[in-house]
Amino acid sequence: MKWRYLRNFIRVLAWSACSVLAACSSPEAPVKQQFYSFGTIVEVSLWNVQPAHAEEVLKQLQEDMDYMHETWHAWHNGPVSRLNSLLPHGKPFSVAPSVLPLIEQSKVLYQKSNGLFNPAIGGLITLWGFAQDEPPLGPPPTENEIKAFVDNLPTMDDLEIDGISIHSKNPRLQLNFGAYAKGYAVDMLMQRMREMGVTNGIINAGGDLRAIGSKGGKPWRIAIRHPQGQGVLAFVEIQGDESVFTSGNYERFFTYEDRRYHHILDPRTGYPAKGSTSVTVIHTNAAEADAAATAIFVAGPGHWQATAAAMGMTQVMVVDEALAIEMTPAMARRVQFPADPPPQVQIREPS
Amino acid sequence: MMQKLEASRDDVRIAALAVLAITLHVMEGAFPSPLPGIKPGISNIITVVVLCQAGWEWAVWITILRVLVGSVVLGTFLSPTFVLSLSGACGALIALGVGSVFSRRIPILKLGPLGYSVLASGAHIGAQFLVAYMLFIPHIGLLKLIPLFGGAALVFGALNGMISVKVVQYLNK
């Protein structure tokens, strides 16, 4: 073999290597800001935005957040609490336009989830002590109190809407959009971000997030925290326009006499839903993802597939109380586990 | 009526070249490779030389025969290994076909054995990854292996290419 030939070849390789490396600039860091809203930390990450414009965007998002938080708040003074004070009378009254879309979409999602997602059980949530700023101290409600509520369970179907007029057929119906408002808000915030010309970024509201675009061509890498609180259980790479929402029994809870009571109530039993520890859903629309994560959590291991299918979710991961992991095939294709060896998972089709 | 099958001279040549390719393929199979899936692929030298000397159709014949018979000899016929081997070969042949069309139509882009070899090895590995992803490992983690296999494909493709150049030069003396 002629050495000249080899030498030229190596030259070509070296030259192309250098030019490619020079062309690829290392990714810059996104602009990140934390806000305190919706009873949690909302972190906004913006990519490829001029600092001056980023300031503007963040300021606007903060205003939007504060507005939505107060407007949809279940127990602070506002349209929702006004609604809740008028609903028990059973007579029609007009509902504020800022809340109407929430109610209408909730009705649809209530149907799709076969009742597992039910924002009409605000009364039950209050009974358990989760409808207040401070975490409840216990004790849990009595069996009789819960039974009384469940026997005449208020549902979204009990709400009749006619234009902007609304009335309730069940005097115990109280609205609490806790399982859903965050998702809806994230969608609204994302829309605002887009309107302001941002095409790449993440809105992370207390761990539940929606992301658009990418990090300079590279996908966003989202870690899913281990349900037991330490370290990363899994991660997914998202880009384009995707939401990642997790419902967990570790987010809000209280302990009374060595028993833990978490905030995701099963409308069928009146008690915190059993079986699941955390449910992660990937979907485009954040509001639907939020509601679905809740409903699938309530459905629990063995039953979640039907709920996932009914709500149109194809990418679902369920961790049960024994930390066994089940997921849909679509989720299995994209979730990655940093642990070595990775945990065993069961693949289940949504059906 | 039984017809007498007569082998034309071309048939004999194809058979001989195929045997040569198969032999190289089987010999290579006897050597352990550091990583599953990474092979020098020296039988591809035959493919490229045949392409340059006799045209694309001949290259297709030789290569397909090599993959089929080689897998029977090695005992991998119809196994996942065979599926990957066949996919890689098809990918390479398609790329070589496209390459030879461009080479003829656009004189400035005329390819020599080196270019064909690198093109073939790149397409080979690309097709294998595609099929592996669709059939065997539909997991995004598979993509992490692309740089490693791609690098090997480039290196071996270039080496085989340089050997092919020598062979073609020798044949055309």
Next chain:
Amino acid sequence: MTFGDLLILLVSVGLLLFASLAVWQTNDTRPDRLVIASGGKIVSELDIHQDQVVEIDGLLGVSELEIRDGRARFRDSPCSNRQCILRGWVSESGDTVICLPNRISATITGVDTYYDAVNF
């Protein structure tokens, strides 16, 4: 070597390098620093391997954050529900302790920022 050969070579090397850069990223996720934010703005970045106690000003008052043996926690806080303190020690990259009422958050970051956000 013809011009066509050269072109193929260059394109192949280019593609390979692009794929390598895209796929291989450093991911040293060993805990490295504790990033403390108050009211949404980063106020302090501390070495997670240096034992210390720091006082951070928040909305309600002063919270105490402790770093010991590569772990972090809230030692004291002016909030009424004490959830931040009850959370206990955190030790891995990405883990966060938050005192919502006092608007203080502390996150452990790794040597490389491997994750863009944490979902929980």
